[in-house]
Amino acid sequence: MNMLEIRNLHARVEGKDILKGIDLTIRAGEVHAIMGPNGSGKSTLSNVLAGREDYEITEGRVTFEGKDLLALPPETRACEGVFLSFQYPVEIPGVSNMVFLKAAINARRKHQGLPEIEAVDFLAWVKDRVKKMHMDIKVLQRGVNEGFSGGEKKRNEILQMLLLEPRLMILDETDSGLDIDALKIVAEGINTMRSPERATLLVTHYQRLLDYVKPDFVHVLAGGRIVKSGGPELAQELEARGYGWLDAA
Amino acid sequence: MSLRHYTDAFQQLAVQLPSEERTAREASLQRFTQAGFPTRKLEDWRYTDLSALTDQSYALPSPATPDLSHLHLEAATAQIFVNGGDGAFTDTGREGGAVVALNAAFARNGLDLDIGPGQSLAQPLHVLTWTGHRTSAMTHLRHRIRLGANARATVIFHHAGEGAYLTTQVTDIDLGPGAQLTLYRVQDESAGSTHLAQSDVRLARDSVLDAISIDLGDGLARHDLNVHLDAPGAQAGLYGLYAPSGRAHVDNHTRIHHRAPHCGSREFFRGVVAGSARAVFNGKVVVHEQAVKTDSETRVANLLLSKTAEVYAKPELEIYNDDVKCAHGATFGQIDEDAVYYLRARGLEADVARALLTQAFAQQVIDRITHAPLRALVTRRFLERLPQGAMLETLL
Numbered sequence: 001m002n003m004l005e006i007r008n009l010h011a012r013v014e015g016k017d018i019l020k021g022i023d024l025t026i027r028a029g030e031v032h033a034i035m036g037p038n039g040s041g042k043s044t045l046s047n048v049l050a051g052r053e054d055y056e057i058t059e060g061r062v063t064f065e066g067k068d069l070l071a072l073p074p075e076t077r078a079c080e081g082v083f084l085s086f087q088y089p090v091e092i093p094g095v096s097n098m099v100f101l102k103a104a105i106n107a108r109r110k111h112q113g114l115p116e117i118e119a120v121d122f123l124a125w126v127k128d129r130v131k132k133m134h135m136d137i138k139v140l141q142r143g144v145n146e147g148f149s150g151g152e153k154k155r156n157e158i159l160q161m162l163l164l165e166p167r168l169m170i171l172d173e174t175d176s177g178l179d180i181d182a183l184k185i186v187a188e189g190i191n192t193m194r195s196p197e198r199a200t201l202l203v204t205h206y207q208r209l210l211d212y213v214k215p216d217f218v219h220v221l222a223g224g225r226i227v228k229s230g231g232p233e234l235a236q237e238l239e240a241r242g243y244g245w246l247d248a249a
Numbered sequence: 250m251s252l253r254h255y256t257d258a259f260q261q262l263a264v265q266l267p268s269e270e271r272t273a274r275e276a277s278l279q280r281f282t283q284a285g286f287p288t289r290k291l292e293d294w295r296y297t298d299l300s301a302l303t304d305q306s307y308a309l310p311s312p313a314t315p316d317l318s319h320l321h322l323e324a325a326t327a328q329i330f331v332n333g334g335d336g337a338f339t340d341t342g343r344e345g346g347a348v349v350a351l352n353a354a355f356a357r358n359g360l361d362l363d364i365g366p367g368q369s370l371a372q373p374l375h376v377l378t379w380t381g382h383r384t385s386a387m388t389h390l391r392h393r394i395r396l397g398a399n400a401r402a403t404v405i406f407h408h409a410g411e412g413a414y415l416t417t418q419v420t421d422i423d424l425g426p427g428a429q430l431t432l433y434r435v436q437d438e439s440a441g442s443t444h445l446a447q448s449d450v451r452l453a454r455d456s457v458l459d460a461i462s463i464d465l466g467d468g469l470a471r472h473d474l475n476v477h478l479d480a481p482g483a484q485a486g487l488y489g490l491y492a493p494s495g496r497a498h499v500d501n502h503t504r505i506h507h508r509a510p511h512c513g514s515r516e517f518f519r520g521v522v523a524g525s526a527r528a529v530f531n532g533k534v535v536v537h538e539q540a541v542k543t544d545s546e547t548r549v550a551n552l553l554l555s556k557t558a559e560v561y562a563k564p565e566l567e568i569y570n571d572d573v574k575c576a577h578g579a580t581f582g583q584i585d586e587d588a589v590y591y592l593r594a595r596g597l598e599a600d601v602a603r604a605l606l607t608q609a610f611a612q613q614v615i616d617r618i619t620h621a622p623l624r625a626l627v628t629r630r631f632l633e634r635l636p637q638g639a640m641l642e643t644l645l
């Protein structure tokens with residue numbers, strides 16, 4: 001079954017057209033990688049899917065598990081199982097990670113008609129995942145991303161993903177700014193979540209992450225359109241040749 | 250200008266007073282009627298308009314026995330003044346401007362706390378003033394706190410009420426050498442209220458004042474807090490959260506006078522201004538010539554929650570010697586919409602996200618409250634006024 005269907009999607013911000021007709025279908029169980037030059041619209045696409053309201057959708061539609069995704073506010077999309085790992089996670093001083101994670105988990109449970117999670121269960125569950133991400137348990141008391149290094153922020157995104165167990169994972173350059181060990185940990189986190197019921201959209205500039213998280217499809221986004229799609233070998237070709245040759249094609 | 254209703258009310262009061270006290274209070278009343286309520290032409294009253302009070306008719310208060318159990322505070326000794334209480338009418342002193350003069354003419358004794366040298370108060374005092382009438386009335390209270398050398402105390406002033414009324418509260422505080430006072434003030438007056446307060450604190454050598462002021466009321470409130478660092482080593486920390494919403498108006502004026510060497514003052518206020526509310530903060534630090542090695546810092550930060558909310562916040566410094574370390578700053582901002590989006594992208598409703606961010610901003614001041622039941626009460630009252638705020642209570 002098609003989990004995500006993007007048809008002729010056009011989006012604009014501040015009077016500027018950024019997405020100019022995106023078509024993409026993702027089925028449950030698949031991993032799609034999106035590569036492309038800076039400013040080509042990868043984060044715009046990710047944010048349009050997550051529900052950021054700064055963008056004006058001028059044409060096209062998106063269905064997620066049969067529902068009109070664009071009609072839903074971001075929080076409903078999240079509760080329905082869409083997760084965006086931010087390219088630039090936001091720092092929220094004064095809101096502890098613990099409070100934040102609990103609020104996020106309970107929001108999702110409420111949406112599913114479940115009671116709030118028991119405090120002990122929550123703690124055990126969070127501790128287990130924190131360990132999986134090789135993070136210090138003390139980060140739970142700190143403000144969300146407050147004073148985190150770039151790599152720590154990315155790890156924190158994956159921690160949230162492990163806790164929220166989404167069905168569609170959109171990872172916007174989660175590999176950028178990670179050291180070699182952190183990249184492995186993040187890749188492991190992503191792979192833990194891979195399942196026949198889940199799908200992944202990986203935005204990346206580097207082949208390296210794709211060595212750990214094998215994609216089924218690779219797409220090139222340039223100038224607001226998907227200009228080429230292929231298998232994992234396309235990523236290797238891009239790594240070797242850059243994007244220039246695509247213009248000619 | 251007509252202050253007729255105030256002079257009429259005074260005539261009713263005067264017959265109950267001993268003649269000596271009556272004469273003294275007549276002089277206060279006269280000072281008040283000559284000056285009149287401060288107008289916006291005065292620099293210190295530029296943003297707070299009391300002109301509507303001039304023709305208002307406020308009756309003398311009558312006794313009442315309201316149920317105040319919802320205002321009860323654990324781990325504190327309560328002293329409750331309903332409708333001005335039934336304290337004596339003793340000498341109220343003569344210093345101060347028109348509001349103090351009005352208070353001096355009418356006030357009953359409120360808190361009168363005297364802690365001897367080396368003594369400390371076993372439990373915080375919860376001084377609850379509550380005003381409520383079928384017709385609008387006015388209450389005036391005079392409070393005194395004296396701590397002897399090395400004495401310690403925690404006092405919680407808590408002002409609440411119902412309906413329309415005017416209340417003035419004048420507080421005189423003297424801290425002996427090495428004394429330590431933690432002074433909380435929770436202003437939670439009703440929408441129809443006008444609350445005018447002045448507190449004067451004099452600090453002797455090495456004494457310490459921690460004053461935490463929380464304005465949650467829905468009416469018009471003004472507090473003048475004057476701190477006098479009169480002897481070496483005295484330290485004052487002034488913290489405040491003002492959170493007016495609806496049509497509320499809150500004005501905090503602080504004056505810290507450094508008159509001796511080696512004193513320190515920290516001032517840290519935060520404002521959360523919603524609806525069509527208006528907030529005023531003016532924090533002035535005066536470093537007098539002899540006050541060398543003064544260490545002073547004033548910071549005020551404001552969060553505006555609506556387009557119609559207004560805030561006038563100004564820290565001021567007046568320095569008359571070179572050997573000092575002084576800093577001040579004011580900031581104004583809105584909720585970080587990137588943070589709202591981030592929280593929504595994790596499933597939090599927009600209102601919950603905004604409430605969480607607002608609460609985090611205010612928490613910096615609320616966390617200064619070390620008395621846990623009071624902290625809980627303030628947190629609850631603060632959250633109640635935010636859309637979806639009540640939802641956060643279970644979370645925090």
Ligand SMILES: Nc1ncnc2c1ncn2[C@@H]1O[C@H](COP(=O)(O)OP(=O)(O)OP(=O)(O)O)[C@@H](O)[C@H]1O
Pocket residue numbers: 013014016018036037038039040041042043044045054087
């Ligand atoms: N809020 C905004 N206001 C104005 N322009 C914007 C806004 N958001 C994105 N853009 C513009 O849209 C274009 C696409 O940006 P986007 O962030 O989607 O690129 P990207 O492919 O993710 O790039 P990178 O690889 O650098 O992350 C850029 O030219 C960018 O400047």
Ligand SMILES: [Mg+2]
Pocket residue numbers: 042043044087172173
């Ligand atoms: Mg990007």
